[in-house]
Amino acid sequence: MSSLDLSLWHDVPLANRPLAVEHLWGQQSSKYHFPDETSDLGAYFDSYFKYYARQCDLIGRHDNGEFSSVETHRHIMDIVQLLRQPLRREEVRKQISDLLRSANTTQQECSINLAARLLLMIRIGEVQHEYSKGRYLKWEEGSLREFVHNHFAASAARGHERIKLEKSFNALSVQRIGGVKIWWTDNLADHLRMMDDDKAVFIFHHASFLEHQTKNSLYPPLLIEETLWTLKLLFPTYNPAIKKWYQKTAAKSAFGLDKRLVGIGNLNAEERQIDNFSYWRDRLVILKEVYDEARPSTLSQFWHDRRNGPQWYTFWVALWVLVLTILTILLAVVQCVEGGLQVYLSMKS
Known part of the structure; x- marks a missing residue:
């Protein structure tokens, strides 16, 4: 049998x-x-x-x-x-x-x-x-x-003139800086769909599956190739931080995340142009807008958010000066208390 x-x-x-x-x-x-x-x-x-x-x-x-x-x-x-x-x-x-x-x-x-x-x-x-x-x-x-x-025939409709897919725009930064949770999905039709009042995004993680569908005529032409491009954009192979983070996430997940995802490659500057995307353009535009509009609210987000280099540098220098100032004041207070205590003990003796 x-x-x-x-x-x-x-x-x-x-x-x-x-x-x-x-x-x-x-x-x-x-x-x-x-x-x-x-x-x-x-x-x-x-x-x-x-x-x-x-x-x-x-x-x-x-x-x-x-x-x-x-x-x-x-x-x-x-x-x-x-x-x-x-x-x-x-x-x-x-x-x-x-x-x-x-x-x-x-x-x-x-x-x-x-x-x-x-x-x-x-x-x-x-x-x-x-x-x-x-x-x-x-x-x-x-x-x-x-x-x-x-x-999948619906054409892209959202304006995208100001949308730039920078090298720093990836799944890890979307989560750490944009505050967007990643919901892993087995459903290709849900890929890149924003959910939970734009606080979460679906990502179809089955890269090994996609790599074997490029000749499947049941899908529209270039849909699979473009989907792989979105994964290369969000999970670039050259980024060791993303690889480490994803492997750690996959090890903890009971969902069965595809290990191949962080090994499929990356996009160069020319390939990262939003005009290169047709099927997923609108969803990418929405995700990028949410990411661009996000402002850090925790120290962790402030540390990872380096989209504005001078602003990031100024913030951490100011924070460091503030910490030093507080430490200096505390040290002065301690010295004053210690001096007063010594005077008191000497007078008492």
Whole structure:
């Protein structure tokens, strides 16, 4: 029996992940970009397959399969092959009725949503028992390719004439200086969306997944490449502070953050121009505006906020002078008290 014929109640075995990947994303290169220069194939795909398992738990395994009749990983791969074709959703549902003979209409719809989520890492279809701060997309008609292309087709509308993506603008500075929390997401459609009254931003961290989608025609042209550019902008490889911070964050997180994120490269000055972004331009503009408008309110933010060099220098020099002045006054007071005490003791004796 093939590993893909294993029950959905079992995770995809480590040794068979490359086979599953090729069924999901197509034929892959024999050369992979391994984190930390290791050849650990399992570690490379670990982040994606944690997502795979979570989605199977959410839809395929929940309440003993009440929401889906997908029984094996092979079933998922077979539905994925249908989704790759220019078939309307109702046509896909008719074809899987033979594949999942015992499935009712609701189970068939959920099975389609599960396969679509695993194929694209986009939160397609509402699941009543799913808790998420993000949004789901409702695909009801047309082919999956048409639906995805239409969703990402909206052109950039916000003004961006004064927006500059400086080298200092990255995920760490957004959090430390801008005071914006980073909410990691598995949903590509939520990438760079500001939330919580502009106090948090979603970031899609699955860089290893994105690197294997550049030839996936289900996405609009250059969407994947541009998404990778946003990650290179926010997590530049040349910045050791970001690498250290992210690795520490990933080690503490139970979310399964992609280790590949801080190793995909960086953008040069020409590539950092806002005009180079189309799909994510508006969200980048909003994030940059929030960052530019943020003013430090804690000593930590004052220390890290070096956007205005002279102002930063003046503040810390003034603070240092103030501290020295206070210490000098305290020392003078101590000396006065000590002198008075000595006089008192001498008179008493």
